[in-house]
Amino acid sequence: MRRSERLIRMTQRLLDRPHQPLSLSELSDSMGAAKSSLSEDVAMIRRVLESDGAGLVDTIQGVGGGVRYRVAVPSGLRSAFVEDMVARLSDSSRVLPGGFLFMSDVLGDPDVLDISGRLFAEAFDAAGVEVVVTVETKGIPLAVATARYLHAPVVVVRREHRVTDGPALSLHYVSGSERRIQTMSVSTRAMPRQARALVVDDFMRAGATARAVMNLLAEFSAEVVGTAVFMSTNKPAAKLVDQFVSLFRLEQLEEGQRVRVGPGDLALPRSVR
Amino acid sequence: MRRSERLIRMTQRLLDRPHQPLSLSELSDSMGAAKSSLSEDVAMIRRVLESDGAGLVDTIQGVGGGVRYRVAVPSGLRSAFVEDMVARLSDSSRVLPGGFLFMSDVLGDPDVLDISGRLFAEAFDAAGVEVVVTVETKGIPLAVATARYLHAPVVVVRREHRVTDGPALSLHYVSGSERRIQTMSVSTRAMPRQARALVVDDFMRAGATARAVMNLLAEFSAEVVGTAVFMSTNKPAAKLVDQFVSLFRLEQLEEGQRVRVGPGDLALPRSVR
Numbered sequence: 001m002r003r004s005e006r007l008i009r010m011t012q013r014l015l016d017r018p019h020q021p022l023s024l025s026e027l028s029d030s031m032g033a034a035k036s037s038l039s040e041d042v043a044m045i046r047r048v049l050e051s052d053g054a055g056l057v058d059t060i061q062g063v064g065g066g067v068r069y070r071v072a073v074p075s076g077l078r079s080a081f082v083e084d085m086v087a088r089l090s091d092s093s094r095v096l097p098g099g100f101l102f103m104s105d106v107l108g109d110p111d112v113l114d115i116s117g118r119l120f121a122e123a124f125d126a127a128g129v130e131v132v133v134t135v136e137t138k139g140i141p142l143a144v145a146t147a148r149y150l151h152a153p154v155v156v157v158r159r160e161h162r163v164t165d166g167p168a169l170s171l172h173y174v175s176g177s178e179r180r181i182q183t184m185s186v187s188t189r190a191m192p193r194q195a196r197a198l199v200v201d202d203f204m205r206a207g208a209t210a211r212a213v214m215n216l217l218a219e220f221s222a223e224v225v226g227t228a229v230f231m232s233t234n235k236p237a238a239k240l241v242d243q244f245v246s247l248f249r250l251e252q253l254e255e256g257q258r259v260r261v262g263p264g265d266l267a268l269p270r271s272v273r
Numbered sequence: 274m275r276r277s278e279r280l281i282r283m284t285q286r287l288l289d290r291p292h293q294p295l296s297l298s299e300l301s302d303s304m305g306a307a308k309s310s311l312s313e314d315v316a317m318i319r320r321v322l323e324s325d326g327a328g329l330v331d332t333i334q335g336v337g338g339g340v341r342y343r344v345a346v347p348s349g350l351r352s353a354f355v356e357d358m359v360a361r362l363s364d365s366s367r368v369l370p371g372g373f374l375f376m377s378d379v380l381g382d383p384d385v386l387d388i389s390g391r392l393f394a395e396a397f398d399a400a401g402v403e404v405v406v407t408v409e410t411k412g413i414p415l416a417v418a419t420a421r422y423l424h425a426p427v428v429v430v431r432r433e434h435r436v437t438d439g440p441a442l443s444l445h446y447v448s449g450s451e452r453r454i455q456t457m458s459v460s461t462r463a464m465p466r467q468a469r470a471l472v473v474d475d476f477m478r479a480g481a482t483a484r485a486v487m488n489l490l491a492e493f494s495a496e497v498v499g500t501a502v503f504m505s506t507n508k509p510a511a512k513l514v515d516q517f518v519s520l521f522r523l524e525q526l527e528e529g530q531r532v533r534v535g536p537g538d539l540a541l542p543r544s545v546r
Binding site: 003004005007008009011012015016044045047048049052054096097098100102103104105108109110113114136137138140141144145147148151152153154155156158162163164165166187189190203 | 276277278280281282284285288289317318320321322325327369370371373375376377378381382383386387409410411413414417418420421424425426427428429431435436437438439460462463476
């Protein structure tokens with residue numbers, strides 16, 4: 001196999017399997033190339049991706065050795081995305097009764113999902129995430145996009161216990177916006193025990209849902225490494241969860257007035273956060 | 274820029290943007306290479322991906338010209354996946370009351386989602402899909418994984434009309450398994466009109482839900498190009514939708530008896546379908 005073909009194949013295998021170690025021995029067998037040649041190829045792929053800010057390539061020591069691609073978002077792409085979304089979301093026609101912002105279109109847009117997933121994954125890349133947990137319904141696409149780049153399973157917490165989930169663990173909580181008692185439940189067979197969990201959701205106002213998810217996960221002895229939301233609100237300033245990051249902030253939303261959306265902490269380059 | 278670096282970058286850009294045309298003029302500017310050199314690079318990437326069965330690279334004629342990567346699943350990967358899943362799903366501990374099969378773990382597995390999304394996208398690659406429609410909750414991850422490779426938005430049909438969806442169109446239908454009247458609704462702002470729609474769901478028994486989604490989409494003058502489900506049941510043999518494809522078939526499931534799962538039509542190589 002010629003070197004140029006090997007570079008294409010190696011780039012493809014790495015990008016198709018984010019956050020998964022690929023064994024150099026297996027690559028060497030399947031490509032019919034010496035490990036030393038493959039190491040040079042990997043070095044070049046690493047150099048190109050890192051100089052573009054498009055990803056990292058780890059070398060994993062140990063039996064056989066391996067390589068692993070981890071996602072990163074080039075700063076130009078991040079800032080173009082943030083600017084575009086801030087404009088798209090700061091649109092008074094999106095205001096819904098009760099102080100909600102219509103985002104169903106945005107949260108189904110394949111580019112928004114992919115780049116949001118990359119940004120969430122990049123932010124929690126080193127946290128050893130073993131499971132991505134979300135609450136039905138609108139957080140699911142974001143959680144799936146994130147889990148792809150962290151190579152972790154997605155577990156969906158449901159509002160209602162359904163037969164297809166099998167036995168489930170449930171709890172009650174008081175929703176922040178509606179001030180009424182609600183239920184959430186998660187399949188005991190789908191949710192691993194003692195896992196490092198990243199909570200992903202679309203929207204956070206007071207943080208009552210995120211807090212309830214943390215309480216639910218505590219029943220599985222999970223360690224919550226963080227909470228990442230697409231949008232958080234400026235008000236109330238005090239949230240029920242201590243640590244969370246958001247891509248966007250809803251700075252102002254009142255019926256009949258203009259909506260103002262700004263960048264959240266995740267919208268800034270990593271170096272200045 | 275050296276050729277080897279260009280090949281890595283070009284492979285990355287294509288794979289990161291499935292089903293999206295990339296302009297050769299823009300690539301030529303950003304890489305500082307002549308279009309003729311880029312065309313040679315594209316030809317080599319195409320040759321490698323196609324010989325591996327890992328994807329297609331189209332050349333798009335017209336102003337400026339462009340290239341586009343379309344996903345394909347190598348036959349070895351497909352058959353290993355199908356074999357593994359048939360074994361994993363044919364497990365009597367998955368039987369739930371009412372003749373359901375527990376699949377929540379599988380439907381959150383990042384590898385299962387990615388390869389299922391690739392297989393669905395590959396099957397409907399030429400259908401000009403403009404929107405992927407699913408019903409909450411369990412179909413959403415599959416729809417998101419599929420939509421990534423078709424570069425189409427995901428629209429989620431909901432069981433209940435929620436405030437954050439804005440105005441919605443609703444209909445009633447009779448569920449096949451429970452024989453009771455249920456409601457589904459979709460945000461009128463999220464769902465485009467006159468779009469070519471692919472319906473994706475996790476499970477199909479009689480097809481009442483898929484049929485209801487088709488009726489709902491008819492209100493938007495959508496053209497349903499197909500229905501793709503992760504698993505369909507052998508019984509009842511007559512479904513309420515004419516055309517659907519499935520990855521797996523539930524051949525037998527009775528409480529206290531063994532479960533038998535087999536490959537569906539999508540599990541077979543494209544050539545023999």
